[in-house]
Amino acid sequence: MKDEVIRRLGPLLLAVLGLAFVPFVTSDYVLHIAIQILLWGFVYTAWSLMGKFGLVSLGHGAFLGIGAYASPLLWNYTGLTPWLGIPIGILLAVLLALIIGYPCFRLRVVGHYFALVTLALSQVALLTIVAARDITGGSLGMTPKAVGHSWYALQFPEKPYFYAIALVAWAFGLCIWHLVDLGKGRAALEAIAEDEGAAASIGINVMREKLRVTVTSAALTALGGSLLSQYFMYVNPDTLSGIAVSLQIVFAAIAGGMYSVFGPTAGGLFTIALPEILRISLGTNFVGAANTIYGALLVIFIIFMPRGIIGWVESRLAAAPAR
Amino acid sequence: MLSLRRVSAGYGSFRALFDVSLEVAAGEAIGVVGPNGAGKSTLMRVISGMLRSSSGELVFEGRSLTRLPAHRIVEAGIAHVPEHRRLFAKLSVEENLRIGAFLPQARRHYAERSEWVYALFPRLLERRRQLAGTLSGGEQQMVAIGRALMSKPKLLLMDEPSAGLAPLVVEQVFNLVRLIREQGFTVLIVEQNLQQVLAIVDRAYLLEVGRIRLSGSAAELKDNAMIQQAYMGL
C-alpha cells in the first residue's frame, strides 16, 4: 500500500515541481493560458470522478455556475470574503447535487436519462442566472468589486500568484482522484457501473456510493468555478454555466482520457490551447474558423480515440513491447 | 439443396462449431439433435447469416452463400424461425406477417401469401389485429412460422420450436411442423426433444460439442444403442 502511494505520488510531485518553475521563465501570456489549463484541468478531473464510473453528468455546468457566482455575489452585496464565499458556494453545489442525485439514484435514472436530466439541470442554472439579471447582470455578466492586490478579497493582478493557486488546486484535484482510485469505493462503483442490480444484491450500498462520488465531484467543480471567477474577475452565464459548458467539460475529459489521472488535464491542454493556437494562427479574419476546426477535431477524436489521448498513448505503450 | 462443408464458427475466441458438414436434399425434413450447448443454435445462426462462419463453405442450390449477411440469405430462399420465436411483441399479428414479407419479391405476393398463411393457421386470422405479445405460446409459434413463410422460402430452418412451451402445446407445435412438411417445404429442424423430432424427420444428425457425431435415417438413429442410452433413457 505504501509503495503504491509513493508510486502514484511520485509523478504528481515531479509534475508540480516542474510546473512550479514556469512563472520564472515565461511571459504573462503563457501564464494566462497555463492558469486556465490548470483550473479547467481541475474541473475536468472533478467530472471524470463520476464519468469513469459511467455516471455521465451533463449538469456540471450548474455546479460550476453556482461556484462561480456565489463568491462574487456575496463579495459585492455583503462584502463577505471569498474565503467564506467559496465554501458557501461549494456547500450550495453539494446541496444541489444531493437534491438531484438522491431521487435520480433512488429511481435508478441511468444512462441517457441521467445525462438528459442533468442536462436540464445545467440549463436551469443558466436561465436562472439570466432571469435574475437585476442581481447577476444577466447575460452581460458581472464583475467582483476590484480592490487590487488583496489576500482578503482573493484578488491578485499579478499572474504568478494565481498560477500558484491554480497549481495547488490542480494538484489537490489529482490527489482526490488518486484517493478515489485507491479507496474501497472504487470496486463498488465499478460493480455498480457494470450491473447495478447485481451490485446491490451482493451488499453494495448503491445509493451511498453514488452519492458520495457525486457530491465529491460537484464540490470540486464548484471550487473550480469559484477560482475561475476569482481569476478572471468576471463571470458570465454562457462561459461558466449551461449546456455548452457542460458539454465542454465532458468533451475535454473524454478527449483527454477519463480513465487516467492526467487524462482530463490533457483534455484541458487540448481544449484551451488548441482553440488559442487556432485563433492566433487563423487571426480574426475568419470568425468561427477556429471553432469549426475544433468541433471537427472533437468529433474525430471521439470516433477514433474513444479512450482519449492519454488512453490512446497508454494502449500504444502497452502494445509496443508485445511487437 | 443445401450443403455445409467443413464449417467452423464461434463467438470471439470461443469456438462453437468444428468442421461441420451436412446435406439437405430438396423435399427432405432433416433433424439436428444433441444436448444443450452442442452448437445446434449456432449452426442455425451460421446458415441464416446471423453469425459469420470462420471457415468452411455454405452452398445453397449451387450458389455459394458463404458469409453473406442475413438479409441476402433470406433473399436466396432460406427462412429462419428463431429460437424462442422472437416475435415483435408490440406489433400486431398482421404487422408481424408484413415484416416477414419485407423483401420486394415477397411484397408483390403479400395478399396471396397472407391468405395462404391464414388458411394454414385459421387462429391467426381471428387474432389478426391483436398484439403478438398477447398471444398464447402455441399461437405465437404459429405467427413465427407464418412470418418466416411470408418470404416464400424454399428451405425453412426451425430452431427449437418446442422450447419453453408446455407439454400440451409442444404436441401442437409438432403438429404444425408436420403440417408444414405436408405443404412440401424442405425443413431443417433443431431440437432437443429427440423422440418427437425423430418421428417427423427423414434423416437426422447428432451434434455433440460442436462436432457431428452420428448421422443416418430417423429409424437408424432411433435404433442406435448409444442414442438410446444417452438421450432416450432406455
Place this chain on the structure above:
Amino acid sequence: MTRVDIFLLEAVINGILLGGVLALLALGLNLIFGVIDVVWICYAELVMCGMYMLFWLHVFFGWPILLACLAAIVGVAGLGALLHLLVISPILGSAPINQLLATGGMLFFLQSLATLLFGTDFRNIGLRLPVIELGDIFISYSRLLAFGTALIGAIALYLFLSRTYLGIAMRAIAQDREIMGLMGVDQRRIYLTTSAVGGALAGLAACLLVLQYDVHPFIGLSFGPITFMICVLGGLGNMIGGFVAAFIMSQIIAIGGYYFSIEISYVLAFVFFIVLMFLRPQGLLAR
C-alpha cells in the same frame, strides 16, 4: 371578458401553436432514437442549417419560397443521412455516451461553421404573413400555418410508420435488432433511411420556424434543449408520448411567459421536467 383574460387566452393559443412545431421536432428525434438508439444532440442545429438554406435560396438566389422550402427539406434530409454515415455509423458499436458526444461535437461544428460562413448577424427571410383577428385576439398567420403543417407532417409520419413496409420495419427494429436480417431487412439501409426521414422532419421544422424567427448560428440552442426535455418527458422513442409532452411544455412556456418572463417560463419548464423525471422516470405515458 376582461383584458387580462384575453391576453392569457392569446398566450394559450400561441402555446398550442408553438407546441405543433416542437412536436414535429420531438417526433424526428424520437424516431431516430427509437430506430438507431442514438440521441442527436445536434438535431436543432440541423434545423438551423435548414433555415440558412432557405434563407439563401429564397433571399439570395431568388428562388420561389415553396421551391426553396422543398430544397431545404431535401437538403436537411441529405445532411441527416450524411451525419449518420460519417459520424454515427463508425461508432455504432461504442459506448452510448460516445455517440451522444460525437453528435454534441457536431453541434459545435455546425454552429461555428455557420458563424464562419454567414457571420453572427440575425437574418430575416423578409416574408411577413398577415395577422388574424378573432375578436380581440391576435393570432399570427405564420404560427397557424406552422401548426397546421406540423400536424399534417405528424399525421404523414404516423401513416408512414403504420402503413408502409419500411415504416413497420422501423417500429420493429426498436424491439429486436438482431433478427431484422432474418426478415430480409438490411439494417444499414433502415438506419440511413431513418436518418434521412429525421433530417427531413428537421427541414420541415426549419421551413416553419423561418417564418417566425430570424436565423443566426445559435438559434438551435433556443429549440434543442427543450426538444430533448420533451422527448425524455414523453419517454425516449415513444412518439405519442413526445407528441403529448410537446403541448404540455409549450403551454408551460406560453403561460409562464405571460405571467413572468420568457427565461422564467423556461426555468419553470425545466424544473417541471426534472420533477416529473422523478415521478415518472420512464416517461409520461409509461405503464
